Each structure stands twice: as structure tokens, then as C-alpha cells.
Amino acid sequence: MVKYKKEDRQKLLKLYIERDPFLTDEALAERLNVSIQTIRLDRQVLKIPEHRVRIKRVAEEVDEIKSIMLEDVIGEIVNVKLNESGTSVFNVEEAHVFNNNTLTRxxxxxxxxxxxxxxxxxxxxxxxxxxNIEFRKPVHLGDRVVAHAKVVQTIGKIATIRVESFVEDILVFVGEFEMYFKNEGESK
Amino acid sequence: MVKYKKEDRQKLLKLYIERDPFLTDEALAERLNVSIQTIRLDRQVLKIPEHRVRIKRVAEEVDEIKSIMLEDVIGEIVNVKLNESGTSVFNVEEAHVFNNNTLTRxxxxxxxxxxxxxxxxxxxxxxxxxxNIEFRKPVHLGDRVVAHAKVVQTIGKIATIRVESFVEDILVFVGEFEMYFKNEGESK
DNA sequence: CCCCATTTAGTAGTTGGTACTAATTTAGTA
DNA sequence: TACTAAATTAGTACCAACTACTAAATGGGG
Known part of the structure; x- marks a missing residue:
């Protein structure tokens, strides 16, 4: 049954909605022990949109996140000579960096x-x-990582590929990958 | 100005809504060239929930995906002796497998x-x-991957850690990681 | 032509609001 | 203490996007 001061209440309101955008004005009014009208006024001065709009915005994020995170391929493959060489470009976005700084995971x-x-x-x-990989230099939010790959060897069912990734001519990553050709129906 | 047969229209309706859950009955009515009431009836027989509910469901997905994908830590770290050993458990979910099968990326x-x-x-x-890593066996949707790590060496600012990951006693992954201790303010 | 399925129209009620005005309560101060 | 301004609450009309229902219109096959 605590009554907050206007300022505190508005801070709490903001916090609550950030933490759970699904809260309606009614629920917030109960939680903050004021009338719905007060909540509406608070939202107005704080420029917090209504419930529907908040939900919609969250929902629209799906497309972004899904396209960033659920892709099978990370980076755009721009130039492939099969079994020979290839290039991929990858732009580091919010979703790819650690939460507390700009370092790429x-x-x-x-x-x-x-x-x-x-x-x-x-x-x-x-x-x-x-x-066999090496992280040579840290990569940051906003960086454009260009990876070049070359097949160095193919013996039987195994290909060895060397990858070098750059951010503006600086070598940030090198790796040697052994790829296994899996045949249909095989479970290995 | 095409008029579809009931059956075709309902299939299209389902398709449209799957592809874009943000479509309202009004928009769908226009697109399918029938009245709003027909759309409502169709939704009813097809058991497709209303616009608001669809949006809300999509929005709730965001939270799941976010929590799965935007975590700094993949897997739950259950048992750590600092600079010595540690264990992590990771359950393979939809978001972690290739789109066209159940193989973990x-x-x-x-x-x-x-x-x-x-x-x-x-x-x-x-x-x-x-x-230096090796993928020994494929890992599938639903698998519970337990990773055990041991520090094998620490020389100066570099620690060497050996990791072995299992799915039900089957070794699926081994890796040797060289970790660099970064000091405050250093940019390397 | 009739009949039944299909489609459309129309009404009342719901949720979670906006936008507005007006009344009431609370707090600060002269 | 009385007055005033700020803050809060109440109340109204309206909106989108529905549900749930009834009723009317349309259309096609026998």
C-alpha cells in the first residue's frame, strides 16, 4: 500500500514497462497504487507508447533477430568457386557482441x-x-569482417580449407578447417 | 478481382497469416476479395486466433529467442573451480539446428x-x-551436451584449457583453447 | 424453381486504449 | 488557517480489432 512520489513512480513505471512491455495500464495502476488515469498521464509525459504498440514493436523485432540469429549462414557469401575459394562478408551488429561492451563474441x-x-x-x-583457429585481434561492433577461404588440399572425403578474416586489411582471424563430405543416408 | 473457392481461399488465408501474422481481417478480406465476416468464419473453422493474439504470440517468441540467442554464455555453467576445471550443460533447441534438419550448427x-x-x-x-577443435559426432535437436573443461597449463598470461563435450557418454566434441588474460585498459 | 450451403450484413459487447474536460484531492506557502 | 497551484481521479466520447450472435441475401445443383 505504498504511495510513491510522482518522480519515483514515473521511474518505476519506466522500469516496469522496460522489464515487461506486456503490462497493461490497469496492471500498472494496481502495482503502483494509483488510478489508470495517472498511469496514462505518466506514460504521456514519459513518451511511453500504449500496450498494443509496445507488443507490436517487440513482435517486429522477431524478424530482425530471426534473420540475424537463425540463419544457417553467418555472413553473406559473395564469391564462391566451388572446391576452390570463396569470400564472405559479415557485418557485426548488436546481436553479435557481448552485452557489456562492443567486443564480438x-x-x-x-x-x-x-x-x-x-x-x-x-x-x-x-x-x-x-x-584450428586463431583470434588475432579483437573485432568490434560495426566492423565489417571479410573472410577469404582457399581449399589447400583434398584427400578422399576430406578437404582442408584455410580461412583468413580481415577488418580493413587487418588480419583478425585465421583458421584451418577439415571438412568431411557426408554421403546421403550415412549417419557417421 | 479473382474469386476463390472456399477451400482454396482457406488455404490461402492460412498461408498469408503464417507468412505475415500482422495482417488484420480487413486486410485479408481485401486481399481475398471477400467480406470481413467470411474471413472471420474462415479463421474460426481453421482455428486461427485473432490479430491481437497472433501478435502477442510472436512477441512472446522474441523473449524466448532473445534469451536463447543473445546470452553471452551458451549453456549453463554448473560447476566451476576457477583456473582449474568446469562443467557446462547445453540443451539443443530449435534455434541451434540447421533449418532443414536436426543437426546442431x-x-x-x-x-x-x-x-x-x-x-x-x-x-x-x-x-x-x-x-584446436574436433567435431567427433553429429549432435541433434533435443540432445543434452555436457562439456567438461580442465586447465592443463598456465604460462604467463596464457592458459591452455582442454574441453570434452558429451551427449550421453558419447564424446561429440573435443577442443583445446588458449585463453589470453587481458588486463584492464589494454587494447591488444 | 426450390433448397441448402455460402456469404454478407448488422447488432451488441469486449479490451485497451486516445483525447479531452471537469471535479476532487493534496501539498506548499503566505 | 485559508488560498492556490499541482497532482490526481472521474467521466465522457471515440477508436481498432475483434467475439458472438442473428438475420438477410446470394448462388449453384438437382
């Missing part, structure tokens, strides 16, 4: 290189058997 | 191992310098 650099290797193999399904 | 296994290594180092910021 290493597994996206790995994923870019790995995706590129998979794309270069001209069989229905290629699996990564092993990799 | 390799970079999540890498990410799990890598996250675990970072967590084991008792400094504000640890960076992966290099890694």
Missing part, C-alpha cells in the same frame, strides 16, 4: 568461417571434422 | 566450450587466443 567469427567452408563444398552435406 | 558447440573457458578464467576479461 568469437563464435560468430568462427561461424562465419565455418559457414563459408560448408558453402564451398559441392556436396549435399558437408560437416566440419576439425578446425 | 557447429558454432554452438564451439560457443559452449568457449564460454566455459572464459568463465573459468578468474580475470575481468579473458579472450580466446586460439583453439
Amino acid at each position: 568469437g563464435h560468430f567469427l568462427f561461424a562465419q568461417a565455418n559457414s563459408l567452408c560448408v558453402a564451398m563444398i559441392n556436396v549435399p552435406l558437408a560437416l566440419t571434422k576439425s578446425a | 557447429g558454432h554452438f558447440l564451439f560457443a559452449q566450450a568457449n564460454s566455459l573457458c572464459v568463465a573459468m578464467i578468474n580475470v575481468p576479461l579473458a579472450l580466446t587466443k586460439s583453439a
